[in-house]
Amino acid sequence: MTDSIRLTTTQAAFFAANGYIELTSVVPESLNRRFIDAMNAGDRREDGSPENLAKLSHLGRLIAESDIPAVPAGTPLYDALGVGTVLGDIVRLPKIQGAIESLVGSNCLLDHHFVHVANGPRAYGNNPQVSQHLHQDSTIDPRVFTFDIQLFYFPHEVTQEMGGTRFVPGTHLRIVSESSVARYQNMLGQRHISCPAGTVFVMHHGIWHGGEVNRTNLTRFLYKLRLNPTEPQVRLWDTTDLLGQESQQRPIFFVKERPDPESVASILTRPLPWFENDTGRIEYIQRIRFWRKLIGDQSFDADYWATRLECDPCSFGA
């Protein structure tokens, strides 16, 4: 393995604003194959035959008997998944290890992992299935800007018909209680993951998401890995491109040139389709506060959203 490749400041800001990083085809085919073989899932076809149904009904047991280890919650990641094991080799891929280190540090803990299996209609006698309700994982999480990450690893190609995970970018800073958001069937800007084999999404723990119906005759797999930080999540990414971006205000509303769309301020103040008019602006403020935490600089602001609220001359000397 070579050295890890940490996120850039632009990627870190994108994560702060949207709650995820997409690493397309980051796992090579040889490792994807090893992972699928480790799950005893080399043949993903579902033909509805009695033999096939019997096999599918025992898939959970097959996975339990596989080389995927059961890990006590809170085990250091790199102790839990050793070098030479398929998962150990995956989390040590330079871009994956770099993303992990950039967000939850080098000494993060393995909270839990799981293999999600989505069968197609033949596994259910062609009875209609429904997609999973929108939810946040775990439970209500009141931590202020400290966060876990979850890796969503798709070891084979996922097409739209296979119903990959649906998620709503930018929902990660909303504090809700697990499936209390289930009433929302659809939101503008929602994404349905379809991706080539070996793609990994690195998600903030708070992102609203749900599994979608698999309409094909191929079993769909998703490996999910939750990681906790053990150190302050401050400037953990490659910050060589951070200098000069921290605290410089720029003209707002009346401007004479188009702002740099790749600047941190632009990324943090870019609305998402589902934003409400008023809370969309609070989203900007929360993103700014999140970024302040991530860079360890309470003076940072983007487009004056925080500064004007903090300007209170009457409080001076109070």
Add this chain to the structure above:
Amino acid sequence: MVLYLANSSLDARTVGWSMYDGTSQKRYMPGDADEPPYPNGLEALKDGWRLFQASQLVDRNQGDEFRLGHLKYEFFFEKMVDCD
């Protein structure tokens, strides 16, 4: 039908939506559409839907002004249809 609008006005744009069909003619589910059934609540009224509930406008408590959670502007509609 539940519409989530961009502000408290019924003619604000739709940002989220859910459909539940009590006639069993169609099964709606999470993630089944990327475009809303109506661009705003007023268009739903024009199409025969009856608004029967809207979320209250709740003032923020001091110190809680910036906490974000559920969508704020929720409007419940119903439509009666003939079914055998």
